Structure formats: C-alpha cells, structure tokens
Amino acid sequence: MSTFSWIVRKDLAVFFSDKKGAAMVIVVPTVLGVLMGTIFDPGDGPSPLEVAVVDLDGGAAVGDLVKRLDAEASIEVVAMGEAEARAAVEAGDMGVALRFAPGCSEKLSPQAMFVSGDRTGLTLWVDPSRQTEADIVTGLLTKTMMESVFAKVGDPTAQRKMFDDLRAGLGNDAGSRPGLAKFLEDGAAFAEENDAAQKADPAAGGGMALSPPLTVKAEALVAAGPSAGFNSHAHTFAGMLMQFLLFSASSHAKGLFAERTSGTLDRLRMTRASPTQILLGSATALGLVSLLATAVVFGVGVLFFDVQFRSGLPAFAVVAVGQAALTGSFALLLAGLAHSEKQLDAVGTLAILTLCFVSGAWVPAFMLPGFLHTLAPLVPTRWLLDGMAGATWRGLGLGHALQTMGVLFAFSAAFAAIGIKRFRWS
Amino acid sequence: MAVEVQNLVVRYGDAVAVDGLNLSIPAGSSFGLLGPNGAGKSSTIRCIATVQVPSAGTIEVGGHNVATNPAAVRGLLGVVPQGLALYDGLTVAQNLRVFGGLQGLDGAALAGRVAWGLELSQLGGHATKRAGELSGGMKRRLNIACALLHDPKVLIFDEPTTGVDPQSRNHIFDTVRSLHREGRTVIYTTHYMEEVEALCDRVAIVDHGKVVASDTLAALLKRAAPTSFRLRPAVPTSAEEMRQRLDAAGFGGIGLEAEGQSLEAVFLELTGRALRDAS
Numbered sequence: 001m002s003t004f005s006w007i008v009r010k011d012l013a014v015f016f017s018d019k020k021g022a023a024m025v026i027v028v029p030t031v032l033g034v035l036m037g038t039i040f041d042p043g044d045g046p047s048p049l050e051v052a053v054v055d056l057d058g059g060a061a062v063g064d065l066v067k068r069l070d071a072e073a074s075i076e077v078v079a080m081g082e083a084e085a086r087a088a089v090e091a092g093d094m095g096v097a098l099r100f101a102p103g104c105s106e107k108l109s110p111q112a113m114f115v116s117g118d119r120t121g122l123t124l125w126v127d128p129s130r131q132t133e134a135d136i137v138t139g140l141l142t143k144t145m146m147e148s149v150f151a152k153v154g155d156p157t158a159q160r161k162m163f164d165d166l167r168a169g170l171g172n173d174a175g176s177r178p179g180l181a182k183f184l185e186d187g188a189a190f191a192e193e194n195d196a197a198q199k200a201d202p203a204a205g206g207g208m209a210l211s212p213p214l215t216v217k218a219e220a221l222v223a224a225g226p227s228a229g230f231n232s233h234a235h236t237f238a239g240m241l242m243q244f245l246l247f248s249a250s251s252h253a254k255g256l257f258a259e260r261t262s263g264t265l266d267r268l269r270m271t272r273a274s275p276t277q278i279l280l281g282s283a284t285a286l287g288l289v290s291l292l293a294t295a296v297v298f299g300v301g302v303l304f305f306d307v308q309f310r311s312g313l314p315a316f317a318v319v320a321v322g323q324a325a326l327t328g329s330f331a332l333l334l335a336g337l338a339h340s341e342k343q344l345d346a347v348g349t350l351a352i353l354t355l356c357f358v359s360g361a362w363v364p365a366f367m368l369p370g371f372l373h374t375l376a377p378l379v380p381t382r383w384l385l386d387g388m389a390g391a392t393w394r395g396l397g398l399g400h401a402l403q404t405m406g407v408l409f410a411f412s413a414a415f416a417a418i419g420i421k422r423f424r425w426s
Numbered sequence: 427m428a429v430e431v432q433n434l435v436v437r438y439g440d441a442v443a444v445d446g447l448n449l450s451i452p453a454g455s456s457f458g459l460l461g462p463n464g465a466g467k468s469s470t471i472r473c474i475a476t477v478q479v480p481s482a483g484t485i486e487v488g489g490h491n492v493a494t495n496p497a498a499v500r501g502l503l504g505v506v507p508q509g510l511a512l513y514d515g516l517t518v519a520q521n522l523r524v525f526g527g528l529q530g531l532d533g534a535a536l537a538g539r540v541a542w543g544l545e546l547s548q549l550g551g552h553a554t555k556r557a558g559e560l561s562g563g564m565k566r567r568l569n570i571a572c573a574l575l576h577d578p579k580v581l582i583f584d585e586p587t588t589g590v591d592p593q594s595r596n597h598i599f600d601t602v603r604s605l606h607r608e609g610r611t612v613i614y615t616t617h618y619m620e621e622v623e624a625l626c627d628r629v630a631i632v633d634h635g636k637v638v639a640s641d642t643l644a645a646l647l648k649r650a651a652p653t654s655f656r657l658r659p660a661v662p663t664s665a666e667e668m669r670q671r672l673d674a675a676g677f678g679g680i681g682l683e684a685e686g687q688s689l690e691a692v693f694l695e696l697t698g699r700a701l702r703d704a705s
Contacts, residue, residue: 006527010513013524017515017556263511267572269477270505271528272497426478 003273007281008288014255015289026293029237029244030300036240037233037305048076049133052085052097057121059105061148066100068144075140086125095130096137099123108145110153110162156198159191224310224395231393233305238388239361241297242323242381245290246355249331250348252286256335256423257344265425279335279420283328290324310395318401319387322408326380329412332419339424355381380411427486428453428580428611429474434483436469436635443469444480445635451613451628453488456606458626458643459615466635467615468508471584474613475505487580501529504578508585510565511572514558518549518568521557522575529576543571546601563594570601580611587621599625 001009016022053066070077080088080097088094101121124141126134152158167184170177220229256279259265268278298316301307309316334351338344356362358372359381376382387404390396429451436444444466451457461467472478474485476496484491490498512521522540531539544550547567552560557568566586574581583602587595602625606612614625622629623643630640639646659668669682 001527001532003528003530006524009527010516010524013520014513014515017513263507263509264513266472266475266477267505267507267511267525268528270475270500270503271525272500272530273528 003271004277004281004284007268007273007278008285011282011285012288015285022289025244025248025289026296029240029293030297032240032244033233033237033297033301034305035236037231037236040236041232048072048074049096049136050076050078050094051137052080052088052094052125053077054080054082054085054097054099056082057100057102057104061105061108061152062100063105065108065144065148068148069141072140072144074136089125089127092127092129095127095133097125098137098141099125108149109165110149110158156191156195159194160188163188163191222310222394223397224393229393231305231307233301234307234392235385235389237297237301237305237307238385238392239356239359241294242359242384242388243352243356243361245293245323245327246330246352246381247348248289249286249327250334250344250352252282252331253335253338253344253348254341256282256331257341260425269425275423275425276420279332279423280416283332283416285328286331287324287328290327291320294320294323307392309392311391311397311401315398315401316388316391318398318405319384319391319408322387322405322412323384325412326384326408326415329415329419332423333415334419336419336422355379358382359385361385380408383407383411427451428455428488429613430484430486431470431474432484434470434473434485435481436466436473436478437481443635444473447483447632447636449630449637449640451611453611454609455628456602456612456626457614458622458629459613459632460617460619460622460629461615461632462617465632467632468584470632471505471582471613471615475503475582476500501576502579503582504573504576504580505582506570506573506584506586508588510562510569512557512565512568515556517554517556518544518547518560519553521568521572525572526575531576539575539577543575546574547571548597563590566590566594566598570598574605578610580613581605582613582615584615585617586614587616587618 051069053069055062055066066077069075078094082099085094085097085099089097099122101123104121107117107119107121124134124138153162163184167181167188170181170184175181222229256265259268265278269275273281298307302309334344334348338347358368358375358379360368361381383404387401387408390400390404427450429449431447431449434444434447434449435442443464447466447470449470459467459470469478473480473483474487474492476492476499479493484493486492487499488502490502492499513524516524519540522543523536526536526539526543544553547564547570549560549564549568549571552564557565560568566589570583570586586598586602590598599621602612602614606625612625614622616622627643628641629643629646630637631646632638639649657668663671665682672678672680672682
C-alpha cells in the first residue's frame with residue numbers, strides 16, 4: 001500500500017472511530033432533507049395566498065371583482081372589517097389587504113377606461129417584509145379587474161350605458177369635438193342594435209365582447225420530459241447534504257489543528273509521507289466520506305421519496321465526485337486560512353453560511369437580489385446545487401453533469417493549492 | 427559520525443532559538459543533550475528530524491544531508507517525540523500499523539514489526555484497546571514503539587520519561603540501553619541529570635542556542651571539583667557507627683550522608699520493578 005493510501009486509511013479510521021459522530025454526518029442531513037422537502041413539497045399546487053378584503057363599497061361591481069379574485073387558485077379571499085384588516089397586516093398575520101372605498105363599483109365601468117378622472121378608492125395594505133406576495137396580488141388583481149370590466153363590455157345594457165355616459169360626459173364639448181360626438185352616437189346606435197339582437201336571439205350573446213388578445217397556457221418544462229416534475233426532496237437533500245458536508249470540512253480542518261498540537265502531524269512528517277501527501281491524503285479521506293454520505297442520503301431519497309436520477313446514475317455519480325473534491329479541498333482551504341481554532345470557527349461559519357445562502361440552499365435562487373445572480377458563477381455551491389438538480393429532477397444529461405464536475409474540480413484545485421501553501425505546520 | 431550539525435541557526439521571527447550550534451554525535455554512541463528550557467534542544471532535534479527548516483547551517487545524518495536528501499534521513503531516524511503523538515481514537519495495534527505502514531512496511535513485514543512493537547512496549551494484551559484509554563506510562567511505551575518500527579539506526583528520545591511512573595521509567599531506561607547495545611546511535615534529551623548519567627556515555631550541554639560543553643560523561647564530570655566523596659565500607663555498617671569511626675580517626679568535620687536509601691529505591695523495593703500494566 002502506498003504512503004498516500006496509508007494517510008487516507010488513517011484518516012478514515014480516525015473518522016469512523018467516533019461511530020456516533022460519523023453517523024451524525026449522514027443522519028442529520030437526511031432528517032433535515034426529509035423535513036424540509038416535505039414542508040416545501042408543492043403537492044397538487046402551491047398553498048393559496050390569503051388576502052384580506054375590506055369592502056366598504058358594497059356594490060355589485062366590487063362584489064364581482066372580489067368573487068373573481070377568490071376564484072383564482074393562488075388567492076384565498078378573507079373578508080374583514082377595516083380595523084381588523086389593518087391590524088392583521090401590521091402584526092404580520094396577513095401579507096396583503098385590499099380596501100375598496102365607497103364608490104369603487106361606479107369606477108369599475110368600461111367607460112372609466114376611456115376617460116380621465118378619479119381613479120382612487122382602492123388601497124393595497126402591504127406587510128413590507130412580504131413584498132413578493134403584494135406583487136403577486138397586484139398582478140392578479142389587475143388581471144381580474146380587466147376581466148371584470150371586459151365582461152361588462154359584452155353586455156348590451158352596459159354597452160348602452162357606457163356610450164350614454166360618455167356622451168353625457170362630453171357635454172358642451174360635443175360641438176368642438178364633432179368626430180368624438182359622432183363616434184359616441186354611432187356607438188350608442190351599435191349598443192341599441194346589440195340589445196335588439198340579443199333580445200331576438202339570446203343565445204347569440206352581446207355581439208361585442210372584449211377579452212385579452214392571447215390566452216396564457218402554463219406548461220411546466222423539464223428536460224426529463226413532460227411526466228417529470230419538481231421533486232422538493234431532491235432539492236432539499238442536495239442542499240442539506242451540501243451544508244453538512246461543508247461543516248464536516250470545518251470539523252476536519254479542526255482535526256488537522258489537533259494533530260498539529262498533539263504532534264502526530266510532525267510524526268507523519270518524519271515518515272515517507274511528504275507534506276503535500278499528508279494534506280491531500282487527509283482531504284481525500286474526507287472526500288470518500290462525502291461520497292458515502294451522498295450515497296446514503298440519496299439512497300433514502302430514491303427508496304422513500306421518489307427521487308430519481310433523470311440524467312442517469314453515472315451523471316449523478318459524476319456530480320457526487322465533484323462534491324467530494326469540493327468538500328475535501330474546502331477543509332484544506334479553511335485549515336490554511338485560519339491559524340487557530342477560534343479563527344477557524346469564525347471563518348468557517350462565515351464562509352459556509354454565505355456559500356449556502358447565495359447558492360439557493362435556503363431561499364430559492366430566483367428570490368435572491370440581482371447582483372447575487374451576477375455573482376453566481378463565482379460560487380461553487382451554486383454550481384453544485386444546479387448540478388445536483390440537473391442530475392436528478394431536471395434531467396439535464398451527462399454533459400451538464402460533466403461540466404459541473406469540471407467547474408467543481410477547478411474550484412477544488414484552487415482551494416487545495418491555497419490551503420496547502422498557507423498551512424502552518426507548527 | 428552518525429549526526430553532524432554545523433553552524434545551526436534557527437530563528438522564530440526576531441527570536442534566535444539556536445545560535446550557531448555545532449554538534450558531532452559519533453555512530454554507536456549514547457549521547458545526552460542537556461539544557462534548560464528554551465536552550466534550543468527541541469529546535470535542534472526538529473531540524474535533525476527534518477520537520478523544521480533551519481535558518482542557516484547544515485545537518486548530516488549517516489552521511490545524508492537533511493536539506494537535500496530528507497527521505498534518506500527519515501529512513502535512518504527514529505524519533506520519540508516529547509508529546510504523546512498517538513491517535514487516541516485508534517487502537518494500539520492500529521497506531522503501530524499506521525506508523526509502520528507510513529515507514530514503508532507492508533504485508534508480513536508490517537505484521538511482524540507490529541508484533542515486535544507490542545512485545546517491546548509490553549502492550550500485547552492491550553492491542554485492541556484505544557490509545558486514548560491507556561495510562562500515561564502505557565502511552566509513553568507505545569509512543570516509543572511507534573518510532574522504532576522501521577528499525578532505525580539513529581534514535582532520538584526527546585524527554586521520554588515526562589509524566590511516567592517509576593516502573594515505566596525503568597522500563598524505558600532498559601529499552602534505551604537495549605537498543606544502544608544493539609549498536610544503534612541514541613540521542614537522549616532531558617532535564618534530568620541522573621538520566622543522562624545513567625544512560626549516556628557522551629553529553630553536550632546546550633544553553634542560549636549554543637553548545638557550551640561537549641565531551642564524554644567522565645570528562646565532563648571531572649571538570650567540577652568534587653563536593654563529596656563516597657566511602658564504601660568493606661563490611662556493611664550503620665551510619666551511626668560510621669560517624670563514630672570517622673570522629674575517632676580525626677575526621678569529625680566531614681558531613682556524612684548514607685547512600686542506597688533513596689526514596690525511589692524504597693519505592694521500587696516495596697512495589698517491585700515489574701510493569702503493573704504489562705501484558
């Protein structure tokens with residue numbers, strides 16, 4: 001057996017000599033992955049957003065709008081009094097509340113789209129920590145508002161009223177605006193014709209109806225095919241495992257410091273092992289632990305949570321090897337950058353939490369600020385999680401996995417080089 | 427020469443730990459390296475052992491330059507460190523296997539040397555016990571065995587009896603003597619003069635990073651005027667009777683102290699010389 005192999009074997013023996021500690025490295029990310037994956041499992045669809053609605057208007061148009069809003073799958077309307085809704089948002093119990101002031105129903109008319117005038121009356125109360133919910137509600141509210149108004153345009157009675165109101169609004173300006181006056185008069189005649197036509201043949205409808213020019217058809221796209229979908233456990237297992245392996249790397253770096261203090265590191269240097277072999281051997285041992293942990297954690301995922309390797313097992317193995325290299329080299333980096341256990345605790349915790357946060361392990365990556373998206377190519381853990389997703393539920397293929405491994409190897413080489421260069425042997 | 431150190435300088439920042447030290451250790455000798463704390467002994471040992479790069483100077487071990495051929499030097503050297511450099515989580519046998527394997531031993535040769543190490547350290551019955559569970563004396567013995575697995579020709583013992591019981595200390599002395607009798611060069615660093623007097627035939631005294639004296643033990647002892655003489659009665663007699671005889675002979679001004687009654691001698695007589703934890 002080579003000297004390098006003895007170093008790896010020694011470190012593995014030391015790691016597994018603490019059986020409970022070794023088990024924790026595997027059990028804890030599995031448990032957390034199961035928990036988080038179950039919590040964030042979209043199941044049959046996302047839970048609807050609760051929106052408080054304060055209807056001080058009481059009119060038919062606002063009632064229709066609120067009914068349409070409640071019919072949206074993403075929204076659940078909760079009727080509340082004004083004080084109650086305000087208090088709920090201030091306390092954080094509700095993210096968004098809609099307040100319809102008296103007179104809103106009259107403003108929800110087709111003719112209001114064409115004339116300038118008072119458009120106030122609708123207030124959106126927002127919990128500032130839940131701006132994303134407010135954006136979703138605003139978008140859906142605008143959509144349902146237009147649908148509600150457009151539906152009225154198709155109603156002959158509403159059409160006639162619209163043109164009558166517009167002509168009445170024109171008033172004394174009719175003389176100075178003959179074109180508009182003629183248009184409105186023709187429109188009123190058009191409305192009369194529609195009314196007569198509907199009365200003659202109710203099945204024919206109002207003759208003119210407005211609707212969005214294009215209907216939206218949502219289609220989930222996954223490279224693995226139409227039957228594939230997002231598997232929350234695949235995501236959380238990858239994220240939790242990555243995080244715990246990084247913490248294991250910090251612990252491993254601490255082990256190197258302990259060897260330095262105890263003198264075993266000097267003893268190793270008095271053998272045939274070179275300093276580089278000692279450090280790389282140690283990192284390799286940790287990498288092998290990483291592979292074992294990955295196999296067990298994802299084994300649980302495959303057996304019990306329908307995690308699938310949609311790019312094939314070789315692709316997943318390739319990404320796992322990249323993760324192993326990153327884990328081992330990260331230990332060397334920390335051991336090289338920190339010169340004491342206290343420094344290691346601080347530097348390690350900062351580095352790990354930052355890497356986990358910006359990679360999207362805790363918060364979905366799309367929710368992160370724009371500048372972090374720009375920095376993403378510089379974050380190895382982002383590549384790792386993307387690689388894991390590509391190997392599992394996204395099914396992006398072996399090519400994507402190899403690219404991920406290549407990038408992770410590049411980061412690992414840099415981490416190891418820095419760590420070995422800066423490591424203090426005494 | 428087994429070890430030749432010339433103009434060795436070791437600096438730690440602005441502090442000079444070894445300041446132009448010269449040392450010649452003959453092959454086959456039992457060489458004591460004495461000096462107070464901070465004298466530069468450990469730094470010198472670390473440089474000889476190839477784990478520290480000197481700031482200046484040259485070191486040769488068995489004719490091999492430490493700087494240019496460290497691998498050959500490591501093959502010749504067996505260093506018993508001052509600290510207990512063992513893996514507490516591994517068993518006695520695992521520790522021996524790891525350090526033997528790292529010295530290039532393999533297969534049957536490794537198994538044989540591990541068995542030899544267990545015999546030397548008298549830990550055969552504790553082979554499957556974790557090193558962390560051993561007593562201090564047992565750990566010291568294992569510490570020694572781990573350094574000798576590759577049959578080195580030059581042995582360095584860096585304060586090997588720190589914190590051990592008298593039985594273990596005696597066992598270590600016996601081990602050192604035995605290894606020396608096999609023709610190996612032994613370098614022994616310690617604070618304890620009596621250890622050097624018991625084990626070494628040549629001594630260097632180090633202070634402030636320099637060798638202040640280096641000679642045979644006998645020659646060094648002659649440098650100091652004797653402060654006492656040993657009287658050996660032909661017939662065993664009591665201290666009281668000896669005092670009376672001296673007074674009668676006109677030597678009333680001489681102080682008399684009885685020998686052979688050290689506390690260690692009483693302890694070993696009462697508790698025995700055998701290792702309590704030997705297997």
